Amino acid sequence: MLEPIGVKRDSVVTSLGRMVYYTPSEHPWTDETVSEGDSKSTLVFLHGFGGGSSAYEWSKVYPAFASDYRVLAPDLIGWGRSEHPERNYRVEDYLTIIREFLTATCSEPATVIASSLTAAFTIRVAVDHPELFKSLILTVPAGLSDFGEDYSRTFFAQFISFPVVDRLLYYNAIATTEGIRSFLENRQFARPERIYPEIVEAYLESAQQGNADYAALSFVRGDLSFDLSLYFPQLTIPTAMIWGQKTEFTSPELGKRFASLNPRAVKYLEILEDVGLTSQLELPAVTIGLIRRYLKLLGEVNINDTASKVVTESL
Numbered sequence: 001m002l003e004p005i006g007v008k009r010d011s012v013v014t015s016l017g018r019m020v021y022y023t024p025s026e027h028p029w030t031d032e033t034v035s036e037g038d039s040k041s042t043l044v045f046l047h048g049f050g051g052g053s054s055a056y057e058w059s060k061v062y063p064a065f066a067s068d069y070r071v072l073a074p075d076l077i078g079w080g081r082s083e084h085p086e087r088n089y090r091v092e093d094y095l096t097i098i099r100e101f102l103t104a105t106c107s108e109p110a111t112v113i114a115s116s117l118t119a120a121f122t123i124r125v126a127v128d129h130p131e132l133f134k135s136l137i138l139t140v141p142a143g144l145s146d147f148g149e150d151y152s153r154t155f156f157a158q159f160i161s162f163p164v165v166d167r168l169l170y171y172n173a174i175a176t177t178e179g180i181r182s183f184l185e186n187r188q189f190a191r192p193e194r195i196y197p198e199i200v201e202a203y204l205e206s207a208q209q210g211n212a213d214y215a216a217l218s219f220v221r222g223d224l225s226f227d228l229s230l231y232f233p234q235l236t237i238p239t240a241m242i243w244g245q246k247t248e249f250t251s252p253e254l255g256k257r258f259a260s261l262n263p264r265a266v267k268y269l270e271i272l273e274d275v276g277l278t279s280q281l282e283l284p285a286v287t288i289g290l291i292r293r294y295l296k297l298l299g300e301v302n303i304n305d306t307a308s309k310v311v312t313e314s315l
Helices: 091-105 116-128 155-159 165-174 177-188 197-207 212-221 252-261 284-300 308-314
Strands: 007-014 017-024 042-046 070-074 110-115 133-139 239-244 266-272
Touching (some): 007 091, 042 116, 110 116, 116 133, 177 197, 197 212, 239 252, 266 284
Parallel strands (some): 042 070, 042 110, 110 133, 133 239, 239 266
Antiparallel strands (some): 017 070
């Protein structure tokens, strides 16, 4: 997978295997004027799921914060350069490794910036372990079976659950240049012309890693889906959400319903016009600007403050 300039690759061992992460800590991000005793707040960027997903998803965004923050961007287990155990992944697997990663790499509460299904997992981890989190900035968080709409019961999820069919579909229709481009066009981007060759190349490289089919097929089958609406009311961490207006399966109305469940925690909901699922790739400059704004604003709010007015104005 392609990495930005000045990024160092490191890893931690989780209960499911070695987890690779990237941190901008080499030239030009090194700062000799800062003493070792000076610590920076940590930002953790977590990628979403789909054919060929990896930390590359945030690579046009996270270097912008390297001068002011300690930045970590992992490949989740089963994706990118992290280990790919041969297993049918479950929700609990990703709840566990997100918690283990934060515990292993962050000595203080961190701000976590996460995407789509992984953002939904992050909410669940934050509900159970609020001590690990300072704030949340989430792009299109969705459990994919929200408010009783169970994705795993759809025709496609049922069809791809057949043995042999799933692997044939993965290697012939997903982990190919045409398959990756089609997924990006139909699932992640509002405008196909914003998909340039480097993006396809990075997703394809991740999708063709050994055993990459296990995590991807667990996702496509719906094994990782759950009803996020059951957990949103329990969230206590100050949160901002960014939602692309043209997301394919998770419309902005879903974001509004989530925000209404917990206005004390969800301080901001920004709906971006003419943007799909991954604003961090489609409009990285806009996403950077919004993250900077929310880092400041979420640092100033109190979780007991009423947020319904703020959320309404943000729409």
